[in-house]
Structures are given as structure tokens and as C-alpha cells.
Amino acid sequence: MAFVEVKKLIKNYGEFCAVDNLSFEVEEGEIFGLIGPNGAGKSTTINVITTLDDFNGGSVTISGLDIVKNCSQIRGLVGVVPQEIALYPYLTALENVKFFASLYGLKGKELHESAMKALQFTGLADKVDMKPKKMSGGMKRRLNIACGIAHHPKLIVMDEPTVGVDAQSREHIMNSILTLKEKGATVIYTSHYMHEVETICDRIAIIDHGQLVASGTEQELVSMITDCRTIRVKTKWSADFDVNKLTTTLSALPGVNGASVDENVIKIDVKLTENDFSYIIDEIRKFGLPLISVNCETPDLDAVFLALTGHDIR
Secondary structure (H helix, E strand, C coil), X not given: XXXXXXXXXXXXXXXXXXXXXXXXXXXXXXXXXXXXXXXXXXXXXXXXXXXXXXXXXXXXXXXXXXXXXXXXXXXXXXXXXXXXXXXXXXXXXXXXXXXXXXXXXXXXXXXXXXXXXXXXXXXXXXXXXXCHHHCCHHHHHHHHHHHHHCCCCCEXXXXXXXXXXXXXXXXXXXXXXXXXXXXXXXXXXXXXXHHHHHHHCCEEEEEECCEEEEEECHHHHHHHHCCEEEEEEECCCCCCCCHHHHHHHHHCCCCEEEXXXXXXXXXXXEECCCCCCHHHHHHHHHCCCCCCEEEEECXXXXXXXXXXXXCCCC
């Protein structure tokens, strides 16, 4: 049984259907990316999973518990890192974390130790007495995460946790999420930064108009729109060079779907399953051609997203 099961979820706002028979599963211990264009239904889905909103049809279970019948237990299992900063500006970092952790029943020594560990984990151990109003955007984001994980949730839902932060804070947050996974947490992650999703997510679901468009690993999603990557080799040849023989020879190589030339660039389409291109380069060298540059172009998640939804992620 999957750790999170969303089955035929429906959520309406009046006559508008925000989530339309949406189904997906999240395995225990994985980082699951949930992406889609603005208005696709991501935030609504997250609000339902985290028991912040009701729904009109379908079901959601977390660790085998129904979120309607076992709402109180579910809330103890889930930690939320919202897109909007949710902090009290006039409380210190430690006071903020302790306040949110206390909502989950932590008290006394356990509360203090858990709050301190969360601050240490997010790189804020030396900022316990600093108030959010004096923090940078990146520090606020990290404090937001500390508040969401101090009660040791099994499921952590992160909605755009790196919006507006500097590169150093983004790197720290990414590493922190990977560490949470290593410690056994399950993470649902949304972001408009495709590089982040590609870097940390084990599997990804793309939703649009409240429906599931596709799901799988990055390579599985890429394979839905193409079965090859492109190698471009810039070279030069004489006027009497036999270009047709070159392209015919390359096209016959194992793993190659086809080859063509454009001015002094050789374009070779190679199956996605091929990771070693040395034999192709060796074949080009046999023709006595100089290698000026070699580039490998693999479709990324942005390309998949655009192809499957017709929208740019932003």
C-alpha cells in the first residue's frame, strides 16, 4: 500500500471544478513532485491532503488512515511548509518553532529539544534569538521549514519552499530536503523551478485543469514525448567529402535513430537508453574529421511540461 493514496479526488468551488477525478500515489520515503501551470489545482490538492480544506468526492488516505475519519491522527503525521511565510514577526526564531511544535502536543523538555534540533537542521542554530522581521528572505524560508518539521512528521508537504531566496539558501534547502528523505520522511514537493524538481524528486506528477496529465520518473516522462536525445558535433570537411556515406554509416550504428548534417554540424539522434556516445565519436574520427565541439541535448522537464500541457511552467 502506498503511503499517500489520492483516488478520484473532486473539489468544487461553486460551479468551478478545481480538482477533477485526480488520482495518484506517493510511496513511503520518496520525494514526490507535484507540478502544473498556475490554476492547475496543485494548491487545492495540497490543502485537501493536509486537511485544510474539504472535498466533494473521492478519497485520500495517509499511512492507511482516511483523512476524514482519522483527521486528528493525520494532522499529527503531516508537516506543512506553506508557500506564504507563516511566522510571527515579533517572536524569536526559537519561540516561533516552539509555538508551532506545541500545536502537535510537544511540551517541556521535548518541545525545547525538538525546536533546537529543527533550528540546527535548517542552519539557524545561531539565530535562536533573532526575530523574523530582521531576517533575510532565505532565513525566513528556512525558519518556515523548521516550524513545519519540529514535530517529526512522517509526511512533509512543501509548497514552493524556495520562492524568492538566494542561491545559497536554495542550495541549503535542497540539501535539507534530501536529508529529510534519508531520515525516512516522505515529501510532497511543488515548485516552479524545474531544475529543483529534476534534482530532488524521485517521481513527478503533472496536473492541469485539475486532472492528472502524466506521472513517473523524469526519464519516464521524457520518454512520453521522445525516444531520443540529440548529439551535435561541429566539424569541417572539404567540398568533395562524402557526406551521404558519413550519415549512412552513423545511422547504421546501434542505438542511433538517424543522422543528418546542417552546414558543418553533424546531428545524431540517439536512443535515450544510450549513455555512452564514445563509439559514435570514434566513428566520426575514422572519417578524418576534426572535432571542434560536441554537445548532447536531452529533453528536460521543461520540454516535457510544455509538450504535455501546452503551457510554460511560469
